């Protein structure tokens with residue numbers, strides 16, 4: 001009989017979202033008329049911006065003409081989209097990133113896991129705890145970790161705890177590491193990293209000859225002027241960092257799919273015999289072999305995110321979610337809870353009340369307020385005692401959820 005990839009068997013069985021679904025289903029069976037409000041999963045809820053939709057419609061009609069029809073596009077993405085990205089997201093912020101260094105993809109989730117394809121097995125890996133589960137699971141699946149150990153941690157990974165105790169600032173690892181996953185603004189904690197904190201990581205990575213995998217999926221939600229939107233705002237980052245960006249959360253492309261990775265041409269790794277290898281070349285080769293690009297229609301939609309209408313519509317979307325976030329935060333503080341995040345990210349990270357753990361608080365909110373959130377422990381051992389509420393919902397639902405929690 002064929003063999004399966006045994007690494008998959010190391011994965012944690014009772015994964016977070018299925019367990020949430022199980023508990024919610026169980027609750028609904030007993031309370032079929034309950035009006036549940038979901039502030040759990042990190043998916044957007046507002047419609048696609050009009051500018052993006054119009055651009056996609058035009059692109060569909062173009063595809064219906066002989067002259068406008070397009071087959072396979074460049075695996076790296078269309079030049080016109082990469083130019084807009086380089087100009088608007090990077091050069092406008094003083095980051096020296098060229099269109100050639102941008103690779104369009106169908107998601108940051110895929111990019112942040114696929115990147116392991118071009119990196120060796122022997123790299124020592126650091127993740128924050130709590131963490132976006134994709135970084136950990138993709139390392140497990142590709143055989144880069146040991147077995148699942150106590151507290152749901154995997155052998156072989158270096159965990160960097162982030163909690164109120166360190167102000168949600170990961171500390172530099174005590175043992176040397178080669179790959180560091182950082183996500184700012186952070187999912188799940190909603191924390192952001194200052195210029196100073198990011199500089200600390202860039203300096204560390206350059207000194208260690210390590211690589212930072214920087215996930216900036218939530219950069220559009222940054223409200224404070226002084227918080228960097230890109231790792232490349234930090235001197236030296238071109239020598240040590242890959243950045244992942246996505247149209248999912250800012251432009252509502254979670255169902256439409258478009259994202260990109262930035263691989264500066266100044267990034268190198270070593271081959272076994274000690275030769276320097278350009279990471280850009282490997283990623284270009286990887287994408288050209290395993291990927292056939294994102295739909296022309298969708299790339300035109302993403303391009304429209306950079307038009308003046310697109311920018312203002314996205315700004316409105318982000319403001320809408322951030323108003324939800326503020327509403328959640330202020331209501332919970334009034335209700336006597338201790339909360340973090342929510343100022344520069346669409347996530348509010350709640351310290352669960354004394355005497356409860358993350359899952360007890362989950363059940364409590366589900367039963368008493370019919371509100372579904374996400375237990376912090378599902379994102380890692382150091383997330384125990386915390387709970388995530390997301391700002392992705394209608395104003396009415398957020399307001400109702402907060403009224404119910406206030407009444408508890």
Ligand SMILES: *Cc1c(COP(=O)(O)O)cnc(C)c1O
Pocket residue numbers: 042106107108109110132183187215217245246247248249253254258259
């Ligand atoms: C939502 C999210 C993304 C975006 O993923 P896509 O595949 O582009 O939709 C990336 N990173 C984090 C941490 C996220 O929460």
